[in-house]
Structures are given as structure tokens and as C-alpha cells.
Amino acid sequence: MTSDMPENVPARSTVRQTRLDSYVDRYAARTKGMSASEIRALFAVASRPEVVSLAGGMPNIAGLPLDVVGNAIGDLVRDNGAVAMQYGSGQGDPKLREQICDVMSLEGIEAHPDDVVITVGSQQAVDLVTRVFCDPGDVVICEAPSYVGALGVFRAYQCEVVHVAMDDDGVQPEALEQAIAAVAAAGKKAKFFYTIPNFHNPAGVSLSLERRSRVLEICQRAGLLVLEDNPYGLLGFEGDPVRAMRADDSEGIIYLGSFSKTFAPGFRVGWALAPHAVREKLVLAQESATLCPPVFSQLAISSYLSRGRAMLPRAVTNRVAYVPGTAFFADGFGAQCMRLSYCHPTPERITEGVRRLGAVIKEELELRQTFGAVAPGHGREYDAPGPELT
Numbered sequence: 001m002t003s004d005m006p007e008n009v010p011a012r013s014t015v016r017q018t019r020l021d022s023y024v025d026r027y028a029a030r031t032k033g034m035s036a037s038e039i040r041a042l043f044a045v046a047s048r049p050e051v052v053s054l055a056g057g058m059p060n061i062a063g064l065p066l067d068v069v070g071n072a073i074g075d076l077v078r079d080n081g082a083v084a085m086q087y088g089s090g091q092g093d094p095k096l097r098e099q100i101c102d103v104m105s106l107e108g109i110e111a112h113p114d115d116v117v118i119t120v121g122s123q124q125a126v127d128l129v130t131r132v133f134c135d136p137g138d139v140v141i142c143e144a145p146s147y148v149g150a151l152g153v154f155r156a157y158q159c160e161v162v163h164v165a166m167d168d169d170g171v172q173p174e175a176l177e178q179a180i181a182a183v184a185a186a187g188k189k190a191k192f193f194y195t196i197p198n199f200h201n202p203a204g205v206s207l208s209l210e211r212r213s214r215v216l217e218i219c220q221r222a223g224l225l226v227l228e229d230n231p232y233g234l235l236g237f238e239g240d241p242v243r244a245m246r247a248d249d250s251e252g253i254i255y256l257g258s259f260s261k262t263f264a265p266g267f268r269v270g271w272a273l274a275p276h277a278v279r280e281k282l283v284l285a286q287e288s289a290t291l292c293p294p295v296f297s298q299l300a301i302s303s304y305l306s307r308g309r310a311m312l313p314r315a316v317t318n319r320v321a322y323v324p325g326t327a328f329f330a331d332g333f334g335a336q337c338m339r340l341s342y343c344h345p346t347p348e349r350i351t352e353g354v355r356r357l358g359a360v361i362k363e364e365l366e367l368r369q370t371f372g373a374v375a376p377g378h379g380r381e382y383d384a385p386g387p388e389l390t
């Protein structure tokens with residue numbers, strides 16, 4: 001077996017590695033469904049330089065403006081460390097929950113921060129929802145194929161997974177209807193339909209708009225809760241983000257989001273947006289699992305989002321990066337400026353980057369028209385000369 005330990009950590013003795021597990025009769029029945037993910041084993045190997053990894057879904061962190069992130073985190077510790085390093089709310093930081101509502105509005109969702117529960121990545125949100133809804137033997141309906149991490153959760157809670165076929169337009173509504181009917185005919189309870197409607201992992205397809213309303217209709221008719229797992233919805237290369245299913249049904253859907261793909265997975269911050277009553281249960285489950293989601297990570301993401309007025313994460317989502325002007329002033333000035341460096345990319349890449357940035361700025365201006373100007377105190381400027389471009 002491959003180890004993911006650093007080189008200076010001595011290997012365990014072979015005797016210990018091969019010893020039979022003396023606890024084998026004492027584990028809870030639910031551990032029978034728990035097995036080492038092939039993905040986890042692969043991750044250890046994939047980091048070797050000689051391997052061209054087409055395996056793990058790891059975002060390209062090197063593409064982030066790490067100096068800006070570093071400044072934001074340094075300021076956080078200096079200015080607000082006593083809060084950032086303390087226990088926090090079980091439901092998650094109120095300001096970040098508001099910012100999450102702004103993020104979700106890009107997909108047409110109108111939500112109240114009270115209905116958002118912050119989790120340790122959206123992975124934990126899948127876990128909490130399953131913990132709250134599923135008894136052993138309950139059925140979870142999933143697309144075929146489905147996300148390996150979610151399947152692992154369903155197995156750990158001893159759920160039975162019923163797969164539903166997909167094609168290029170996502171899950172097939174007729175197959176979903178048949179699966180719901182077959183589960184009911186077998187006298188079993190389907191607790192929810194788990195779906196990844198955008199840029200499906202691992203199938204890569206997205207659920208067509210036409211099918212979204214049909215799938216919703218089918219689930220509403222059957223009284224089946226939908227678990228809409230959407231870590232990739234903002235990562236499209238062209239056009240506006242697709243309207244989330246949750247935008248059209250606030251009672252029958254639990255929506256999951258994550259900063260792992262739009263920012264960085266190491267912070268482990270995701271969220272669930274749930275109907276009000278379910279939200280209560282999720283908070284209780286969250287408190288028993290972790291007391292509270294990691295405050296430091298939440299505040300780091302929150303301050304990063306505020307700093308760039310949320311434009312930088314959107315730009316990175318659109319695959320273009322810049323350094324906000326605030327990084328070059330010690331006193332909060334520079335919000336109207338950005339640094340665009342042209343020394344490294346090729347002329348073709350610069351043209352493409354500027355095209356992408358243009359689209360992001362256009363969207364930002366539209367948002368400003370809708371939501372108004374930046375908060376007082378921000379956006380103040382020195383009367384300084386522009387950069388020398390010749």
C-alpha cells in the first residue's frame with residue numbers, strides 16, 4: 001500500500017501492518033459498508049512527479065493570487081484573531097451566510113441567510129443530510145454513475161442505493177419515474193433523490209433546462225426530497241450560470257454548495273440551504289458532529305470575498321486572475337484599481353485573458369447597478385497618476 005506520509009516519518013513495522021485486526025468483532029454494523037476509497041489510494045500516487053495525473057479532481061491552487069490571500073489571512077489574524085481562533089456558531093458565521101446568499105443569487109436562488117448551514121465542505125453536508133433523513137435500509141435514488149464520496153456516505157449509513165440512467169442531457173426523467181415506482185412497489189422508502197445537475201462528477205454532463213422542470217415535477221408529485229449537489233455550477237466556460245433547481249422550489253429541495261472549486265478546497269467550507277424545519281435538524285447534527293464549522297476558514301473566505309468585492313473569485317471562476325489594487329495600499333485604498341501583469345503570458349493568452357476580464361467587469365457593473373455602490377469607507381482613492389504603459 002502507498003503511504004501519503006512525508007518522507008521523514010518512519011514506516012510502521014511490517015509486523016504491525018500485517019497483524020490481523022483484533023477489533024474485527026467489535027465494530028458497529030455500519031462499518032461493513034466502509035471501505036478505503038480507490039480515489040484516496042490514488043491521490044497518494046498521483047502527487048508523484050513522474051505521474052501525469054488525470055485522476056484526482058484537484059483545483060489548480062497555483063492559479064490563485066496567493067499573495068492577496070496571504071494578506072487577507074494576515075490581516076484576519078492581526079485584526080480579528082480573537083474571534084477567528086475561537087469557537088463559533090454551529091450554523092456558521094452570519095456574514096459569510098449572507099455572502100453565500102449573494103453567491104447563490106448568481107444561479108437565480110433567493111435565499112435567507114437563516115436557512116443556510118455552513119459545513120466542513122459540501123461533503124459534510126451530504127453526511128449531515130443523510131444522518132438526518134436515513135435509517136438503515138432506506139433507499140437513496142442516485143444518478144448512474146454518481147459521486148464516489150456521496151456513495152461512500154450512503155453506504156456508511158447503510159442506505160440502499162438505487163441508480164437511475166443518464167444520457168447527454170442528464171438524468172432520464174422516465175427512468176426516474178420508474179425507479180420511484182419500483183421502490184414504492186417493493187415496500188421501501190426512498191428518502192431523497194441525490195443529483196449533481198451541473199458538470200456532473202463523474203459523467204461530465206449537465207441536466208438540460210427542460211428536464212430540470214420535469215425532474216422537479218416528478219419528485220414533487222412523489223413527495224420525494226431532492227438533494228441538489230452543486231459544487232461546479234459557477235465553473236461554466238461560457239454563458240451565465242444555469243438556473244438552479246432550488247430557484248424554483250424552496251420546500252422540496254436541499255441545495256448544497258462549496259467554495260472548494262471556486263476558491264480552494266483546503267479551507268473545507270461548504271454549505272447546505274434547506275427548508276426552515278430541516279435547517280434546524282442540520283444545525284443540531286452539525287453541533288453534534290463538530291460543535292461548529294471551522295471559524296478560521298469561514299472568516300478567511302469571508303474577508304477574501306469582501307476584499308475583492310466578490311469580483312476576484314468570479315474572475316478566477318472565469319479563468320482569469322489579477323491582483324486587486326487594495327493589495328498595494330496599507331490603508332484600504334485602491335479598491336478601484338487592479339494590477340494586470342503582462343510579462344509572463346503569451347500575447348494570445350493576454351488577449352484571451354482581457355476578453356474574459358471584460359466579461360467579468362461587465363457583470364460586476366451590472367451587479368453594481370442592481371445592488372448599489374460599495375460599502376462606505378471602501379472605494380476611496382488617492383488622486384494618483386495612472387501606470388506608465390509605454
Ligand code: PMP
Nearest residue numbers: 121122123147201258260265270
Ligand atoms: N459533491 C461533488 C459532486 C464533488 O465532486 C465533491 C468533491 N469532489 C464534493 C461534493 C465534496 O466537495 P467539498 O467537500 O470539497 O466541498
